[in-house]
Amino acid sequence: MKSSQISRGIGRRTLLRTGAVAGLLPLARPFVLSARAADTIKIGLDNPLTGTFAALGKNELIGAQLAVDQINAKGGILGRQVELLVEDSTSGDTATAVQKALKLIERDNVNFLIGNINSALAQAMANTSFEKGVFHIVPGGHTDSVTGKQCHWNVFRVCNTTRMETNSVSKLLLDKYGKKWYFITTDYAFGHSLQDGFEASLAAAGGTKLGADFTPLGTSEFSPNLIKAQSTNPDALILLLAGDDMINCLKQTVQFGLDKKLHIAGAQQELEVNKGLPPNALFGDWVFEWYWKQPGVPHVEEFVADIRKKSGGSVPTARTWFGYAAIWTCQLAAEKAKSLKPIDLAKAMQGLVLPPEVALMPNNPYYRIGDNQLMPTLFIGHSQPAPAGGDPEDLFAVTQLVKGDEAALPVDQTGCKMEWPS
Amino acid sequence: MSQLLLFNIVNGLIIGAFYALMALGLSLILNLSGVINFAHGGFLAIGGYLAYTLFPYLGFWGALIASPFLVALIGILIEFVLIRWLYGRDPLYSLLLTFGLAFMIEDGTRFIWGAQSLPYQIPSWLAAPLSTELFFLTGYRVFMMILVAAVVLGLFLILSYTRLGLRIRAGTLDLETVSVLGVNVRVLRNLNFGLGIFLAGLAGVLAVGMLGLEPTVGDNLIMPSFIAIIVGGLGSLPGTLVGGLLIGVASGITSVFLPSASEAVMYVMMAVVLIARPRGILGEEGRF
Numbered sequence: 001m002k003s004s005q006i007s008r009g010i011g012r013r014t015l016l017r018t019g020a021v022a023g024l025l026p027l028a029r030p031f032v033l034s035a036r037a038a039d040t041i042k043i044g045l046d047n048p049l050t051g052t053f054a055a056l057g058k059n060e061l062i063g064a065q066l067a068v069d070q071i072n073a074k075g076g077i078l079g080r081q082v083e084l085l086v087e088d089s090t091s092g093d094t095a096t097a098v099q100k101a102l103k104l105i106e107r108d109n110v111n112f113l114i115g116n117i118n119s120a121l122a123q124a125m126a127n128t129s130f131e132k133g134v135f136h137i138v139p140g141g142h143t144d145s146v147t148g149k150q151c152h153w154n155v156f157r158v159c160n161t162t163r164m165e166t167n168s169v170s171k172l173l174l175d176k177y178g179k180k181w182y183f184i185t186t187d188y189a190f191g192h193s194l195q196d197g198f199e200a201s202l203a204a205a206g207g208t209k210l211g212a213d214f215t216p217l218g219t220s221e222f223s224p225n226l227i228k229a230q231s232t233n234p235d236a237l238i239l240l241l242a243g244d245d246m247i248n249c250l251k252q253t254v255q256f257g258l259d260k261k262l263h264i265a266g267a268q269q270e271l272e273v274n275k276g277l278p279p280n281a282l283f284g285d286w287v288f289e290w291y292w293k294q295p296g297v298p299h300v301e302e303f304v305a306d307i308r309k310k311s312g313g314s315v316p317t318a319r320t321w322f323g324y325a326a327i328w329t330c331q332l333a334a335e336k337a338k339s340l341k342p343i344d345l346a347k348a349m350q351g352l353v354l355p356p357e358v359a360l361m362p363n364n365p366y367y368r369i370g371d372n373q374l375m376p377t378l379f380i381g382h383s384q385p386a387p388a389g390g391d392p393e394d395l396f397a398v399t400q401l402v403k404g405d406e407a408a409l410p411v412d413q414t415g416c417k418m419e420w421p422s
Numbered sequence: 423m424s425q426l427l428l429f430n431i432v433n434g435l436i437i438g439a440f441y442a443l444m445a446l447g448l449s450l451i452l453n454l455s456g457v458i459n460f461a462h463g464g465f466l467a468i469g470g471y472l473a474y475t476l477f478p479y480l481g482f483w484g485a486l487i488a489s490p491f492l493v494a495l496i497g498i499l500i501e502f503v504l505i506r507w508l509y510g511r512d513p514l515y516s517l518l519l520t521f522g523l524a525f526m527i528e529d530g531t532r533f534i535w536g537a538q539s540l541p542y543q544i545p546s547w548l549a550a551p552l553s554t555e556l557f558f559l560t561g562y563r564v565f566m567m568i569l570v571a572a573v574v575l576g577l578f579l580i581l582s583y584t585r586l587g588l589r590i591r592a593g594t595l596d597l598e599t600v601s602v603l604g605v606n607v608r609v610l611r612n613l614n615f616g617l618g619i620f621l622a623g624l625a626g627v628l629a630v631g632m633l634g635l636e637p638t639v640g641d642n643l644i645m646p647s648f649i650a651i652i653v654g655g656l657g658s659l660p661g662t663l664v665g666g667l668l669i670g671v672a673s674g675i676t677s678v679f680l681p682s683a684s685e686a687v688m689y690v691m692m693a694v695v696l697i698a699r700p701r702g703i704l705g706e707e708g709r710f
Contacts, residue, residue, distance in 0.1 A: 050528070050529070050532075051638060052636075052638055054532065054537035054636075054637065054638075055536075055537040055538045055539065055636070057537075058537045058538075187682050213677070213681035213682075214681060214682040215681060215682065215684075216682065216684075216685050218641070218642045219642070219685070220629075220632075220633050220639075220642050220643065221437050221632075221673075223433045223436075223437070223558050223674075224430050224433060224434075224673070224674050224677030224678065224681070224684065225677060225681055226558070227426065227429045227430060227433065227558055228426060228677070228678065228681075230557065231425075231426055244539060244633075244634040244636055244638070244639075247539055247633070247634030248632070248633045248634055251632060251633065251634070252632060254549070255549050255550075255551070255560045255562060255563075255632070256551055256557045256558055256560060257550060257551045257554075257557055258557065261557075272538060272539065273539070275538055275539065275541070276538065276539025276540060276541055276634050276635070276636065277541055278541045278542065278543040279541075279543070280543075280546070280549070314538075
């Protein structure tokens, strides 16, 4: 009785028909997709859109979207329009980032892969793109290994290495504040790389590391670390934190009055962080990788105006520029190579100089031969509350520019041993 | 070293009080309704964002008062629309639903207020340390301790001396009998959920004075809340309070010797409690 009742619900023929259709779907879909795909150049962006790096990822996406619009308006890449495919890598899940990268590569057949903000995810994606032989640009993942010990012929990077950042600002901090430093560092690839760089600078200057606290990514409470740091009476408290961790630490630093007792500094700082801080927490010496206020530098004002239209009035940040430069790099490489083959693109990238309308900074950034690392300009300065009567997003005062190739280690010291396919 | 340790113990008590506030709300909901509210951190975030939105109109103090009540109303609505269908079912159902709700709240706050962190300024006289030596005792943290203590006292008074509180306590022990005695259990659960969410909203307003206001602000605070409940004892509000304070102090002490383990130590404590005394420090045996 029961089995006949069950069989009355779904008939055998219906079940077989449904199964057959379901079985045919995977065969049909790629055919349909590839019919569409043949018309466009596809760039896959695998970056955080959720989680702690969501704001940074959103800005890289806006920059990338502007670049795609501009490229398509000028005829696309090799005469074909560009399509940007976006995937959310999450902010910290390596497995998801790699899975999304594989999806872009294998299912969507992207010509170019872009990503990731998170250093650990960027490295994992780079290793994946290398296995698959796909041209890959890392716009905003800073750990040295991406163009260092784990460099690959097909992987290029727009943002600075952590070593470039620390080298660019070390001398200023040593000269200005002294040689006894205490570190509070975020406990993952990015933080460790930064601290290694600063420790090397400190050692070279005969300085002393008074202590170092590694805090898990996503730490909200820094009071124990600040209590310890203060007890050592350092010349400078070096904060090597990312995103919201930096916001939390700076807010607590100022609430403890430590901004008046200690010199606060670090390497990378971002406008996204400064915008999340109350005015009394905007202090300290930092490195910005790009800044929107560059009087006299060609094309910057137009870029700022274009991004304001896309972002609801906000100025571009360094992240916006990373996304923008990464996409334009794809176009420049393809036009130079007259090809979409990864090996041809990679060879065309060797020594490629960004034109002023893409560089948007003084000097001429170029991709260095030997490690595929862009050599941009670094902006050294200090955070500031918005000047009275000025732009509310003018939260950083640039005091010094450092050329990337002067801050970078020579290729033979980066650990990069580039092996090209035969 | 001893001074450093003392500083961190005192500071740990302050942080622990905050964890306890979060955990009490979670515990209230769990005890009466058997709902594991994984969206508790999301409600904390809503509390922070509503305070930010109300600040230009009501100022810091007005936003501090209004925001938790608004979050509680949202909680009551969500309980009515979503949560109440899960009563009596396997706790896994509520965990899964509230887990999804947590993501919805995160994406919702990101959609409404954006992914960018928002600056939230507390009054300057609160933001300063009370003394040069005890610099970590800021006016804001002391205020937070006093407010948490007052709220916890208020909660215990409500539970001990008001009709609602007595019914909540009775329902925690035997909801069926409470229902048979003519109490509208549906309304009771609804109000209890609102009370728990009120505490989450208050925690959110307090949190954004110290932390960055962004959609994931509650994510890193939800796990210490669960751990506080387990360490303190499932079903016991005093235990939850003790649990919150203990994990705050443990985290503070650990950071003196091994900062990278300051978060992990909470999980170690949870594991030890589960192995050695599964009901928690003040929990009732056989409760769960």
